[in-house]
Amino acid sequence: MxxxxxxxxxxxxxxxxxxxxxxxALRAAGHGLSVLILQFLKGSWKYGELEALKRFDTVTIRTLGSGFTWTKENLDEDRRLAREGWELASSEIRGGGYDIVILDEINVVLSYGLLSSEEVLGAVSDRPARLHVVATGRNAPEELIRAADLVTEMREVKHPFRDRGVKAQKGIEF
Amino acid sequence: MxxxxxxxxxxxxxxxxxxxxxxxALRAAGHGLSVLILQFLKGSWKYGELEALKRFDTVTIRTLGSGFTWTKENLDEDRRLAREGWELASSEIRGGGYDIVILDEINVVLSYGLLSSEEVLGAVSDRPARLHVVATGRNAPEELIRAADLVTEMREVKHPFRDRGVKAQKGIEF
Structure with missing residues (x-):
């Protein structure tokens, strides 16, 4: 290959x-490639996405981030949960059972210090040569940006839900 | 509604x-919404996307931009083609037979002056109240940005195919 x-x-x-x-994920699935989506924040993939993904046998989605509290008091517990999720992610990346692994919202987990960039980059550099890895989420750490092959910053120019108080809408927002 | x-x-x-x-488009299709994708530049939707879209009965894709030459000599002919495509787009937007109309790469056509922002914004403002319209492509004209409810700028931070001469890859680039 x-x-x-x-x-x-x-x-x-x-x-x-x-x-x-x-x-x-769906473009890759259109090619028959296998995709693993690991969802680090509960709720970022909602009904519309999940229904769309069901049409594709080669796309798997797993939720890792259930239970984060994002409070200072529970920092140790949140770190433990992040580590638990990461063990799974890391072994999937190193194992190479998929063509693409999407670490959805992992940047947020990293930016809150629940995981270290070094750990993530370690697994990324140990991965099988043909495996694509995608990390999403705001506030990607500098180290990830330096190590990445492709980086796109989705910059908000205008947002209706904040700027004009428009209600989030079925099929668009979720 | x-x-x-x-x-x-x-x-x-x-x-x-x-x-x-x-x-x-696929998130919306997951909700059973109907989506029309009008492709203003030939080739921007490739094999993987087109295969993925085939799984969804409520998503239609049509190519409008076949034949653009993008040369000064053929500017009049390119304008004629753009207008022909726009007639169709405009009537679909005003007609309201879909829940979402995606004008893929129309920003490029506008930025080359093959269509005017006023025409596009005219149809957008005449549309049925429930219809979502999405305009994609680099160099969106200021007028579109001002009129839009939501604007995201996808800013290139790093690109492997230019920066490092990496070959475009199946399932990722196309």
Whole structure:
């Protein structure tokens, strides 16, 4: 196989990061490639995405981030949960059972210090040569950006739900 | 129906604009919404995307931009083609037979002056209230950005195919 796996980062404060990851998963599935989506924050993949993914046998989604409290009092517990999720992610990346692994919202977990960039980059550099890895979420750490092959910052120019108080909408936001 | 249609713009020089539009189309399809994708530049939707879209009965894709030459000599002919495509797009937007209309790469057509922003914004403002319209492509004109409800700029931070001469890859790039 002549494919050379890429490490890609989608970051920034704008909309489109998870949407682009979904599009990438489905484009890959259209080629018959196998995709593992590991969801580090509960709830970022909602009804519409999940229904769409069901049409594709080669796309698997797993939730890792249930239970984060994001409070200072429970920092140790949140770190333990992050580590637990990461053990699984790391072994999937190193194991190479998929063509693409999407670490959805892992940048947020990293930016809160629940995991270290070194650990993530360790697994990324140990991965099988053909495996693509995608890390999404705002505030991607500098180390990830330096190590990545492709980085897109989704920059928010205008947002209706904040700027004009528009209600989030079925099929668009979730 | 309490949905208030949004006009959204994905622009910028980074990767992820068409991928996000694809993700949005499939998320919406997951909800059973109907989506029309009008492709203003031939070739921006490739094998993987097109295969993925085939799984969804409620997503239609049509190519409008076949034949653009992008040369000064043929400017009049390119304008004629753009107008022909726009007639169709405009009537679909005003007609309201879909829940979402994606004008893929229309920003490029606008930025080359093959269509005017006023025409596009005219149709957008005449649309049925519940219809979402998405305009993608680099160099979105200022007028579109001002009129949009949501704008994300996909900013290229790093690109492997240019920076390091990496070959475009199946399932990722196309």
């Amino acid at each position: 002549d494919t050379n796996g890429l490490f890609m980062v989608f970051t920034g404060n704008g909309k489109g990061k998870t949407t682009a990851a979904l599009g990438m | 309490d949905t208030n249609g949004l006009f959204m713009v994905f622009t910028g020089n980074g990767k992820g604009k068409t991928t996000a539009a694809l993700g949005m």
